Amino acid sequence: MSDERVPSPSNPADDWKMWLVVNPATWLMPILFAVLATALVVHIYVANAGIFFNLG
Amino acid sequence: MADVSPSGLTERQAKEFHAQFTKTYTVFVVLAALVHLLVYAYKPWF
Numbered sequence: 001m002s003d004e005r006v007p008s009p010s011n012p013a014d015d016w017k018m019w020l021v022v023n024p025a026t027w028l029m030p031i032l033f034a035v036l037a038t039a040l041v042v043h044i045y046v047a048n049a050g051i052f053f054n055l056g
Numbered sequence: 057m058a059d060v061s062p063s064g065l066t067e068r069q070a071k072e073f074h075a076q077f078t079k080t081y082t083v084f085v086v087l088a089a090l091v092h093l094l095v096y097a098y099k100p101w102f
Contacts, residue, residue: 016074020061024073 009017065073 015078016071019063019065019070019073020067021063023063023065024077 061067061070063070
């Protein structure tokens with residue numbers, strides 16, 4: 001492997017380069033489901049904390 | 057053969073998708089922040 005230095009990205013200007021590695025046709029839905037799962041876990045936790053609404 | 061990215065997207069496609077992705081995500085965050093403000097006004101949790 002040549003010792004070619006890869007310039008480190010400067011974000012957020014280079015954020016778009018993520019999609020040169022991660023294909024959204026494959027990964028957009030898994031990403032959105034991960035966001036949904038996180039939101040559900042947080043809402044279930046808050047519900048069980050009984051601050052606003054009680055499920056049981 | 058032209059330089060193909062690991063994901064197969066061209067630079068233009070990646071930039072085009074990213075523009076929409078950030079726009080959608082920004083709307084999501086603004087809506088969530090608004091709802092949190094309303095819930096906090098209804099019942100402060102701190």
